[in-house]
Amino acid sequence: MSKTNAKAYWKENIKYVLILLTIWFLVSYGAGILFKDALNNIKMGGFKLGFWFAQQGSIYVFVILIFIYVRLMNKLDKKYGYGE
Template sequence: MDKSKAAAYWKANLNLIVSLLAIWALVSYVFGILLAPALNGIRLGGLPLGFWFAQQGSIYVFVILIFVYAARMQRVDEQFNVHE
């Protein structure tokens, strides 16, 4: 792989990582901590929504993001012809 193609591959990888980490930060920090008091007026499964995001939601989102990362990286690998 030449240097320009390797740089483009790395840029695509970093863009994906940054976007997924931003989603995780939004769910875990913003919804779970900063907006928790406002979200606690809504109930999900008998629990306040702010509490749910802090305790369960961020973990669920993190696991989903792992699968999203794997699927998207498979497509990026195929696009740059570095797949197995």
């Protein structure tokens, strides 16, 4: 792999990480803390939605984002010649 390809690979990798961490931040901090009062007007499974996001929702989103990251990285590896 050339030095140019390596830089492009890491640039895309960092872009993916920043996007996914931003989504997680918005869900965990935004939905669980900042927008809690507005979300608490909605109930999910008998619990207020803001409470649910603060307690469980952000964890579920984080696990989903891990699977999305794995998929993105597999595609990125193939794109730059690191595929199996």
